[in-house]
Amino acid sequence: MAILEAPPPKRSGGRGGKVVRTIGELLITAGLVVLLFVVYELYVTDLFSAQKQASAAQSLDDDWAQGRELHPELIDGKAFAKLYIPSFGADYHFTIQEGTDAAALEVGPGHYKGTALPGEPGNFSVAGHRVGKGAPFNDLDLLQSCDAIVVETQTDFFVYRVMPHEDEIAGWADGKGKQPQCAHVGTLRTSAPDGGPYGKTVGREVVLPTQGDVVAPVPHQTADVLPAAQQVALLTLTTCHPQFSDKQRLVVHAVLTNQYPKTPGATYAQLLQAIGEG
Template sequence: MTILEAQKSSGGLGVKIVRSFGELLITAGLIVLLFIVYELYVTDLFSAKKQAGATTTLNGDWAQGRQPHPELIDGKAFAKLYIPSFGADYRFTIQEGTGAAALEVGPGHYKGTALPGEPGNFAVAGHRVGKGAPFNDLDLLGSCDAILVETQTDFFVYRVLPHSDEIANWSTGKGAQPQCAHVGTLRTKGADGGPYGETYGREIVSPKEGDVVAPVPHKPPDILPPPQQAALLTLTTCHPQFSNRQRLILHAVLTNQFPKTADATYAQLLQAIGEA
């Protein structure tokens, strides 16, 4: 083989390698694109169908008086969640448990945490991307924004606690606004702020920090007896979007409770709490 022939053979091989590598990159890109489409759209469709079924079943149980005191069964819906600032169509049933199957239906209640309206911490997890993405926009909620939980007998109104940069001037700052009338910092006058000194309306934590759903967030379970615990709602989801590297946490405090009546409507409730 002459030098010229060897160069041509080597060049042809190089082109083939580059072409093959390019084809592999295109194939990999298509696979990633298909996966993104599946996660963002296809799983949403599956979850929407499951959510609708869970809601229908829950409505039927309530209509027949089957849940005056809900029996918490893994994967079974027992309450509904509303966030008025996300629009009138934002409503999800809450399932018992935070396993994969429950979260594919909708938000899931951390087993062992408080129930709606109870002292302690009613904690709920939800997906941020795909599978219905009920908690996709949690980062948009500000302090004092309302979060409503409906049970068979009552509506419970929680409002997001002050963010860390609002604590110092809360009473003369945002805390003076009408929607914040029943939202305090939960802190004592001690240097560490007392049992709730580490509880803020929004925080970003490591997935290992499971004590965010403790009765008093970040504290041992026995730091306060139940009668002295605030009635909190904690929502958790992955952070940032498209990643499970961290967790976005929202803490809210119970401000109102409205017994459900036959002639009461959701619109009237929003008007009563200043969210209409």
């Protein structure tokens, strides 16, 4: 009797299996590319920026040490001041470059061209990266009202303190405003129903990227709302929000509370003792 041979087993998948495997390989490759990009943005750009920051700091120190008067017109991309935030630790310090283009921000925080200079009436405004490229403003959301922000120039230390947050304004005078570090920090509100020119200015806010009026001389107001002589000396720091996204901007407003002319041998450490932060 002839024995029938069983038909060969069918191979599973066929063309459909090849498509699935191809898609899987493409997804794995795409995942690796994304992973490499994240590593590059988080770590490699930090290394590059650290080198550029060290070079900018050394160049600025050399200029100051030699008594070289800085150019009256700030030079794009060139450092002209230093930024310190005591609550971020003794090792937190960055030079501030003129301009907010990509090249300037790869070195460190950048000054919004056309805004006030340190200590001047108006709004000295500075942008910085939150992730990668040194991430100088990574922890900006941790700043609390009355926290100090120090700007050092060739001649002076300027101490700004973060303004009251929106939920602190109503009870400021009888609440946190009584604490020693808040002695010169007010809400800047007037008795007007809208709070006056600074009625929209708070210590921390999140805005859309199109809301460039946060760096106006008086935040959220037109340029003619107050004469320059009546404007308060403010510092505004801006960065992307939330982390790993540029959909919004995190904004911190601080008010000038003290100015200390630099005497020979004056150091930042000595300043911290003077303002009660050391």
